[in-house]
Amino acid sequence: MTDSEQYMKEALVEAQKAFDAGEVPIGAVMVRNGEIIARGYNLRNTAKNPLCHAEIDVINKAAGIVGDWRLEDCTLYVTVEPCPMCAGAIVQARIPKVIFGTRNSKAGCAGSIMNLLDEPRFNHQVIVEEGILQEECSQFMRLFFKRFRKNGEAMLTEA
Amino acid sequence: MTDSEQYMKEALVEAQKAFDAGEVPIGAVMVRNGEIIARGYNLRNTAKNPLCHAEIDVINKAAGIVGDWRLEDCTLYVTVEPCPMCAGAIVQARIPKVIFGTRNSKAGCAGSIMNLLDEPRFNHQVIVEEGILQEECSQFMRLFFKRFRKNGEAMLTEA
DSSP: OOHHHHHHHHHHHHHHHHHHTTSOOOEEEEEETTEEEEEEEOOHHHHTOTTOOHHHHHHHHHHHHHTSSOOTTEEEEEEEOOOHHHHHHHHHTTOOEEEEEEOOTTTOTBTTSOBGGGOTTSSOOOEEEEOTTHHHHHHHHHHHHHHHHHHHHHHHHHO | OOHHHHHHHHHHHHHHHHHHTTSOOOEEEEEETTEEEEEEEOOHHHHTOTTOOHHHHHHHHHHHHHTSSOOTTEEEEEEEOOOHHHHHHHHHTTOOEEEEEEOOTTTOTBTTSOBGGGOTTSSOOOEEEEOTTHHHHHHHHHHHHHHHHHHHHHHHHHO
């Protein structure tokens, strides 16, 4: 298993926590000098807060640890392609490299709908790698939406 | 003075706090049912945190007050056009309307570089109004960058 796969596996551990909490199962870790300095996962519904995406969580924690708004020697691993908010936060934090597991075809802004991480008009561009443990990352999402639909149908039946 | 100008004046009060703290002078308020429920300003350098933009601050506070990640009956007033992160957060929070004072030609994502607030491929579009107290909002920015350049030159002279 490569280093990237190892870090993505840790991001998947975080995604599992989101899944267990009934949240869209997305997890992330921030790596600096070969060490995981922050871990986080999506908690939007539980926290009732639109900012509580996995990436925002780890950027917030990492800034506290690094002691700077510039996370210039960090690499972000996240199980699913970032949304516009998280892609924008990655640019704001000057993170040089982002590695994600699977695409989000409906809202992904690191190549799917658009690519905010490699936008020449911004003052920072990010190196993006994708597809690390893609199958595991996407399977989590499929399982979640399968359960979501099942619960949704049950609720409709009960109503 | 119209209601919109009154709310923007309050956003300018917040921008003044950022200016006094030596930060890029951007302020914001969140309005719900004619009442300001949250106020905030840019504090990125002081907080050493890339997330500490005025808009993120008020969205975070407003979500706590509303008790929901959906801020569907709120209007955001901000003195300067949102960056990609803040525009993305506005979309995530399902805020229906944003009013900003002056454009950010270098990083603005509500019409300048691009318009993430009115992107048909996202699942939410935002009504945008601009130019409310434009002169006051842009003057703050000009004053800041004038002081910034002056201090920068002083530092260069001292070095």
